[in-house]
Amino acid sequence: MLVELKSKSQVTMPKKIVDSLGLEIGDKFEVSVEDGKVIFEPVVIYPESITNEIKNTIAETIEAYNKGEIPSFDSFDELIEHLENNEI
Numbered sequence: 483m484l485v486e487l488k489s490k491s492q493v494t495m496p497k498k499i500v501d502s503l504g505l506e507i508g509d510k511f512e513v514s515v516e517d518g519k520v521i522f523e524p525v526v527i528y529p530e531s532i533t534n535e536i537k538n539t540i541a542e543t544i545e546a547y548n549k550g551e552i553p554s555f556d557s558f559d560e561l562i563e564h565l566e567n568n569e570i
Contacts, residue, residue, distance in 0.1 A: 505524065510525050510526075
């Protein structure tokens with residue numbers, strides 16, 4: 483699709499692309515240049531409290547796994563079978 487660079491370096495993203503990606507007004511993008519191409523990658527920005535909570539949960543999960551409190555599985559199918567047969 484052809485778009486035009488406007489004043490203030492603005493480009494209008496075609497509606498077909500916006501709709502296909504489920505983008506909304508106010509969405510944020512990481513913009514970069516790769517091999518002479520401009521790349522717009524949608525990003526989600528979370529508050530620091532949320533990212534800290536996620537980091538803590540990951541650390542607690544790793545600690546519990548290392549203590550043998552969380553089982554390991556040899557395959558994805560084995561994990562699914564365990565989840566289906568046990569309370570989460």
